[in-house]
Amino acid sequence: MRAIEKNAGWMRDNAAAVLVLEGHCDERGSEESNLELGDRRARSVMEGMMARGVSSERLIVLSKGEDEPVDPGHGPASWRRNRRVEFIIR
Secondary structure: OHHHHHHHHHHHHOOOOOEEEEEEOOOOOOHHHHHHHHHHHHHHHHHHHHHOOOOHHHEEEEEEEOOOOOOOOOOHHHHHHHOEEEEEEO
């Protein structure tokens, strides 16, 4: 939640900015289910941003599924790091 608070504050201070919320998953599951999970993860963050005063018009949700892991490993620690939402300024 700290990342949501920090980024929502930044968005309030930078009224012209648009933010892409990029949802990521670990490698387990089908491609279809991982894309859906990445979408749900990013939408959850979007809801948190909106609850903190950021307009939905300034937020773009994008799911990457399992396609861009931050950790190439194949165990619980890697999976945990790969389940994330990236905040990308556009």
